[in-house]
Amino acid sequence: MSIMSWNVRGLGNKETVRALKNTSFKYKPGIIFLSETKKKKRYLEKIRMKMKMTEYFYVEPVGIAGGLALWWSNEADISVLSFGKNFIDTKVSLNGEEDWFLTFIYGPPYTEEKQTFWESLASLRNNNEKKWCLIGDSNVVARPEEKLGGLTFDASSAKWFHDFTDALCLIELPLKGGTFTWSNQRSEDDAILEKLDRIIVSLEWSSSFPKAIGVLDATITSDHAPIFLFLKGMTKKYKKDFKFEAKWILEDECSAKVKDSWLQTGNCNGISGFGRKLRRTRIQLRQWSKMKKGTGKLKEEEMKEKIRFMQGKQLSKSGG
Structure with missing residues (x-):
């Protein structure tokens, strides 16, 4: 089974809805987490039912900002434990296996809220709850090499992230398919690329899912790219089927x-x-x-190829 996480930057755009459906059809995730939906439940339910996801949980946007949507199929048994405008914390059971914890995150964009956000996430777990996975938009650049262009690396925001992961002995799964998950969607010298979307897991969770891998896909309908977590690795080659119209x-x-x-x-x-x-x-x-x-x-398609190239582009020694 796979888990999809995507900051969609609003689902009012028909092209974004189409991209969501196409990407979901391609990877067939059993769990879909969407952040920054900017839409109320009534609107989102129409999309969910068309995508045939059986269960749901929503955090309503504040005005036209924010908003979280969590959809899942009957492949997973999910219980929502707690939630806020920046996270949904759940317990997951898959095919009778031992329960584990899965937290979907949407990090605050404002610097003054970042420390509180990571501290609140740390309070979700205690010593008896170690099998933990977090996925979503962290809204923080954790390392200098995760940024290309724009303002200089913000070490203070990164420190709160590292304090969180170090204190709870969490590690980050690499993303196959590229380095950068966000761009300002400009080209050449004006381009800014950053890694903001992440999959973070405990050592105990990693031991339970030794073949788990993260995958970065490409999109041109949002400034964020969708990421996927394949719990048992990618055993299937995702190639578009031929269909006669x-x-x-x-x-x-x-x-x-x-x-x-x-x-x-x-x-x-x-x-x-x-x-x-x-x-x-x-x-x-x-x-x-x-x-x-x-x-x-x-x-x-040409634009998607360019995005994939830029997502995988590495910083030169000169930082350029």
């Missing part, structure tokens, strides 16, 4: 593509020959459909 039948080009690709395969007999014809036809239709989607879709 009924509307293609109305296009003469589609019929021509099918005929050409079928004939180009030659006289193939038997089941294996039939399979080769199908594979070639599928490839031709996929290429044709990508072209038909126009420059808008191509530009979106």
